[in-house]
Amino acid sequence: MKNANISLLIVRVAAGGxxxxxxxxxxxxxxxxxxxxxxxxxxxxxxxxxxxxxAEFGCSIFLVLGLFTRWVAIPLAFTMVVAVFIVHGDDPFSKQEFGLLYLSLFLVAALSGPGKYSIDHYRGK
Structure with a gap:
């Protein structure tokens, strides 16, 4: 489980940062x-x-800290859905792939939670 917690920390800090x-x-x-x-x-x-x-500024700060992780990942994921499928919907995949990568990472955070190395963990959430 230790590796999973480190992985969740990396996902949160990298995607949010x-x-x-x-x-x-x-x-x-x-x-x-x-x-x-x-x-x-x-x-x-x-x-x-x-x-x-x-989403991109406020929720990202909370995501990096691991505070309200599951909740703040939702508007971030929604923002990426809009960016990928509406703003860049007619663009080639090369213009969509970063948004899809962010979307994937935000969905991991929303579904998996913050992990041990987070403020949420120490708050008992």
């Missing part, structure tokens, strides 16, 4: 007041940006 590199620029865009953003699911540019920042 790398997603932060996508979320942080969007976070800066949001706090600067620039709400111009794609609206792939028809909810408006501003709300699309806010929800994307919450």
């Amino acid at each position: 790398m997603m932060l590199t996508h979320g942080y620029p969007k976070f800066l865009k949001l706090i600067s007041g620039d709400f111009g953003f794609a609206d792939p699911i028809g909810i408006g540019q501003e709300l699309s940006l806010i929800l994307t920042v919450l």
